Amino acid sequence: MPLARRRFLATVAAGAAAVTAAGCARGASTSAQPGTTSLSNDNATWDDGYRKAGLELEKITGYSLRPLSNPSVTSYQQVVQMTLETSKASDLVKWASGYQLKRLARAGGLTDLSRVWQRYADKGWVRGASRGAVSYRGKAFGIPLYESYYVLFYSKPVFKRLGLSEPRTWDELLHCAEVLKRNKITPFLASQVGGWPAIEWFQELVSKVDPHFYQQLVAGKASYTDDPARQAMDIWQDFNRKGWMTAPDFDQARGPGALKEGTVGMFLHGTWQAAGMSAAGMEPGVDYGACILPTVRPSTPKSVIAESGVFVVPSRASSHQAAMANVGAWLDPSVQRVWSDFLQDSSANPRVRAGNPVVAGLQRDIARNRRLPLVRYWEASPPSLIQGNSSDLGGFMAGQTSPATTLRRMQERADSEWAAWKRDEA
Secondary structure (H helix, E strand, C coil), X not given: CCHHHHHHHHHHHHCHXXXXXXXXXXXXXXXXXXXXXXXXXXXXXXXHHHHHHHHHHHHHHCCXXXXXXXXXXHHHHHHXXXXXXXXXXXXXXXXXXXXXXXXXXXXXXXXXXXXXXXXXXXXXXXXXXXXXXXXXXXXXXXXXXXXXXXXXXXXXXHHHHCCXXXXXXXXXHHHHHHHHHHCCCEEEECCCCCCHHHXXXXXXXXXXXXXXXXXXXHCCCCCCCCHHHHHHHHXXXXXXXXXXXXXXXXXXXXXXXXXXXXXXEEEEEEHHHHHHHHHCCCCECCCEEEECCCCCCCCCCCEEEEECEEEECECCCCCHHHXXXXXXXXXXXXXXXXXXXXXCCECCXXXXXXXXXXXXXXXXXXXXXXXXXXXXXXXXXXXXXXXXXXXXXXXXXXXXXCHHHHHHHHHHHHHHHHHHHHHHHC
């Protein structure tokens, strides 16, 4: 029996009591209900969007969506993994792409969605380049849920008052930061609250130093102690020393409010944060704009960090046929129009233009400049490696370690975790 499988079963056994409790609490919800498919997810704020998109799905497939939310990410992941091959599995499950999906797929219990993916590809409703992020051993196990980009949101009123323009070059970015700091406005929001946000500036700076190095790094084919990574960390440290970044305990949930108040000038985050801007009473194109972080050198190829969650279908879903019908229609433009408008973000279907004008402008920029899409760091390497490295980056942000020490620790973990991943693959 493969080591990955033994570990998975051991996790199930260790959490048997939790599974029983989860089954009792959720069994009635995950059982078949006519005209619907149950959908497990970890973001209750999206439930209304799922229902609205589900009404469009129902027109096509006859089945609506019935969201079942668990707001605790850790609890959610445990419940999904422990119920995946049982009768308690939901019809559809929201999951992460990349290595998060690969780890789930190799444990077993997922439906092969390769034919669904190919039908979308034939219609031009999905980007061929994104197939690798939803596949394991050549089979597609996920259908993209959305597509977000990591960008710099900025306060348009503050920029206008200070005579600043959207930074299109590295020198212009530095100029903006200097002017903002001189006017007692923190140039950049940076946070480690929640753990994973510590990856944001790391992935951005490394990719804007050398996007091809970033690809090699996350694939385990380059070292964290190599020169491009050191350059990125030195830039980050320099920004910190100049007081250009918020304290690492600054909660990103306060980001939209800080932009609105003018206490922070720029906020590096996913385009899904556009909904948070609206919730704070900010109008796109009026109160805020967004751009992609410029490259450090003009000759560096342009890139963009992309993030996409996925829908997966458990093999033992009680309404398996209905679930397959809904994943087979999820990227239909009529469904994506409703879903994209709800999120105020970019659709995974490249033929659906974002309704939010700021996000639509970013879509045009990405297409016009043929930016190289890069998988978000959180999903780009084995999960244990990313989680440990995120903690190291958080320690760096808190001033506990130097760039050199942080990168050395990250590489030591990379050596160990890549070796473990490859052993499990054998």
